[in-house]
Amino acid sequence: MLDKVPMTQAGADALREELEHLKKVDRPRIVQAIAEAREHGDLKENAEYHAAREQQGFCEGRIQDIEGKLSNAQIIDITKLPHTGKVMFGATVDLINLDTDETVSYTIVGDDESDVKANKISVNSPIARALVGKSEGDEVVVQTPGGEVEFEIDTVKHI
Template sequence: MIKIPLTVIGAELLRNELQRLKSVERPNVIAAIAEARSHGDLSENAEYDAAKERQAFVEGRIAELEGKLSNAQIIDPKELDADGRVVFGATVDLEDLETGDKVAYQIVGDDEANIKLGKISVSSPIARALIGKVAGEVAEVMAPGGIREYEVLEVRYI
């Protein structure tokens, strides 16, 4: 099995979603199916069809989350000792050499990525360009508008 890298926070978010699906969504779907069945003929019952479709989605998501969590390799950035190198879980302060803009990104798993929160996927082009770099080095990133250069200002393990 392929290990799926997750930060401690990302694993907790997936566990919370799984718990909600099992304890709230699944019972709601079962109740909706029972309600729709009580309306009689199932062959032309749109409520029943919608409830069964929702049940399939919920059960599929539960299976997906259980699979990811069982194959998760949970990494705590605070416990990393990467000698100042950019690795999974690290938070990286960057400067765009063209515009002078400064940004900070944490490199996380695919399920945790949220650019608005400054979390980028380990499989994204910018994260792949940053992996292994140290403060002072420049990473070249192939962006839709061409090659962008970012200087690594600081690497933090928080």
């Protein structure tokens, strides 16, 4: 049996939207492309047919992947959990870099939801692993490729 995969409500909703798009838009478009390519005759040397079949394989693989993730998802709605000031999955954490006094904010999300540009980091990332379980006011040391970086946890928000 597979372990449950933590996921935020927003992440689960995004996967459901992608799944619906794949099933209702992409899959019929690909089937139509295969049908049109078949009409061109000899399938051995029909590049359009082979390209459409390859697209179909990718689409079906992604559908199976998303369905598997959703079936094993443990959806955690941080807004319904009591605010204790501790860093946990789904929380948004404001950090102060103790070397530069810069402030940065991260939301701790599941692996599939992570997007560094949007300041969403995976629960399995080095920063998140260093933060989870700590409280507001704690100092944490994060091992980065450039060396150790010290942060102070300024605020923990459930948004």
